Amino acid sequence: MFDFIKTMFQKDVNPAEIVKKSREDRFMARELINGLVSDFVELHGDRLSSDDSSVIGGIGRLKGRPVTIIAIDKGTDIQDKISKRNGSPEPWGYRKAQRLMKQAAKFNRPIITLINTPGAFPGKDAEAQGQGEAIANSILESMKLTVPMIAIIYGEGGSGGALALATADQIWMFENATYSILSPEGFASILWKDAKRSDEAAAIMGITPSDLLEKHVIDQIIPEGRHHAKIFEGMQDKLDEEFKQMQQMSGEEIVAARRARYRAF
Amino acid sequence: MELFSSDNKVDNTKIKVTDAVRDRIPDGLFLACPYCGTQIYNKQLGDYRVCPECNYGFRLQARERLGLFATDFVEFDADLTIDQTDFPGYQGKLDRAKKQTNMNESVLTGSGKIAGEEVDLGIMDSYFMMGSLGSKTGEKITRLFEHATANQLPVVMFTASGGARMQEGINSLMQMAKISGAVATHQEAGLLYLVVLTDPTTGGVTASFAMQGDVTLAEPHALVGFAGARVIESTIHEKLPKDFQRAETLLKNGFVDKIVPRQNMAEMIGKIVSMHKQEVADV
Numbered sequence A: 001m002f003d004f005i006k007t008m009f010q011k012d013v014n015p016a017e018i019v020k021k022s023r024e025d026r027f028m029a030r031e032l033i034n035g036l037v038s039d040f041v042e043l044h045g046d047r048l049s050s051d052d053s054s055v056i057g058g059i060g061r062l063k064g065r066p067v068t069i070i071a072i073d074k075g076t077d078i079q080d081k082i083s084k085r086n087g088s089p090e091p092w093g094y095r096k097a098q099r100l101m102k103q104a105a106k107f108n109r110p111i112i113t114l115i116n117t118p119g120a121f122p123g124k125d126a127e128a129q130g131q132g133e134a135i136a137n138s139i140l141e142s143m144k145l146t147v148p149m150i151a152i153i154y155g156e157g158g159s160g161g162a163l164a165l166a167t168a169d170q171i172w173m174f175e176n177a178t179y180s181i182l183s184p185e186g187f188a189s190i191l192w193k194d195a196k197r198s199d200e201a202a203a204i205m206g207i208t209p210s211d212l213l214e215k216h217v218i219d220q221i222i223p224e225g226r227h228h229a230k231i232f233e234g235m236q237d238k239l240d241e242e243f244k245q246m247q248q249m250s251g252e253e254i255v256a257a258r259r260a261r262y263r264a265f
Numbered sequence B: 001m002e003l004f005s006s007d008n009k010v011d012n013t014k015i016k017v018t019d020a021v022r023d024r025i026p027d028g029l030f031l032a033c034p035y036c037g038t039q040i041y042n043k044q045l046g047d048y049r050v051c052p053e054c055n056y057g058f059r060l061q062a063r064e065r066l067g068l069f070a071t072d073f074v075e076f077d078a079d080l081t082i083d084q085t086d087f088p089g090y091q092g093k094l095d096r097a098k099k100q101t102n103m104n105e106s107v108l109t110g111s112g113k114i115a116g117e118e119v120d121l122g123i124m125d126s127y128f129m130m131g132s133l134g135s136k137t138g139e140k141i142t143r144l145f146e147h148a149t150a151n152q153l154p155v156v157m158f159t160a161s162g163g164a165r166m167q168e169g170i171n172s173l174m175q176m177a178k179i180s181g182a183v184a185t186h187q188e189a190g191l192l193y194l195v196v197l198t199d200p201t202t203g204g205v206t207a208s209f210a211m212q213g214d215v216t217l218a219e220p221h222a223l224v225g226f227a228g229a230r231v232i233e234s235t236i237h238e239k240l241p242k243d244f245q246r247a248e249t250l251l252k253n254g255f256v257d258k259i260v261p262r263q264n265m266a267e268m269i270g271k272i273v274s275m276h277k278q279e280v281a282d283v
């Protein structure tokens, strides 16, 4: 039997340990995609300039129901990780995601996003091509989507680069994932001018799933374990159940509820 | 010059606000332009605080900018302030910022007139904790858009921000989504959202409402970007060119509609706003 974690006891949670685990290759993007949907068809490109391999997107079937699924991928081997900048999307990655999200709304397909990123890529081309604009409009477009959207953070949820794909109706997090405004290293170097004090920073930042559940930033915590197939099966059931419920709402009601969710912060 | 109505001229009452701030810097003092480096007498910057050599607009406090651009201002949520300040050192920083800027948050919001045109406007203050996006900053901006939507008004937003407010953690990030929701509703009502990018606009503000306008103006040489230049340089191991992340580069790359010197800004805003009024469209 698979159960979502409702509460975690603070004493069982070691934020620095979770930060460490969130950066390990516990789950891979393609494993998750194939674990959740069947008949996955990958769709490439933003139709404007390029195709960012760190954002994998496409269509597939969740328990028979067509869905759009978009994942940030850190890469598998060294070469792959380098070309994907360890899961740091370029603006054209966010624009591909926007394209696929709008497409999902057109065909009335629910959207699942899978997030694992240290943040949007801080590069020269990224800036020149409007990294800020790409994130800004991913968030804005997400606010207009008339279909249900569930975002799942499965590793690092790094700042605006994660929010760009996590402006959703529900946010779920894996047990050993993080979601934060900046990395504990960045935080420590601003606060104490010492990046090495990142463990201390992690402890006060409130970046663990239990902290975020308490603040209603997220809605579910997915328990981890060695039997991935069992986890994916539990996620499929829950996704199916939630989508079924949300699809009873009109597009207008879905949009209103999503905006209200964020209005509360 | 009909559009440049008398409402838009800098009258004595407006200068009064700026004088209070200006008085701290003696007229005879030399200042270096942060953009071109020219040594300028403080007095030479004039009321608009603009470099006579390159037109760079010196950073202004929100109330100074208000005095230069708007009339008939009615402030919204003046007293709104964050009460949860348990983060180490936050309360002290907040107290200092409030004292320095005569504001309770990093944005000034309200309704008023620019070049005679009725607008809802927001002015961010980079002197208030680097114009960072706190939860009450986000609340004030969200309420501004909600007010504008309810009253069928355009929104003019002067951005200036170092990005997220790290003392507020994830709540700061959530403001980007919260404001975007209000922008979307305002947009769907067919109303104009005009952004004026000022020096500096970076981080989470660039990655949300600064880049969501229907029309985007910028002050000359304003620094506008997402990631910090030092972060980029250390990531790509390369020195960045001089005008990287400057307004002129954004114009060239297609992210800004027009660069407008501060002296002409009110007139330009008035012109654009007037062309989006319902009665004009009906003619």
Ligand SMILES: [Zn+2]
Residues within 6 Å of the ligand: B033, B034, B035, B036, B037, B038, B051, B052, B053, B054, B055, B056
């Ligand atoms: Zn100059």
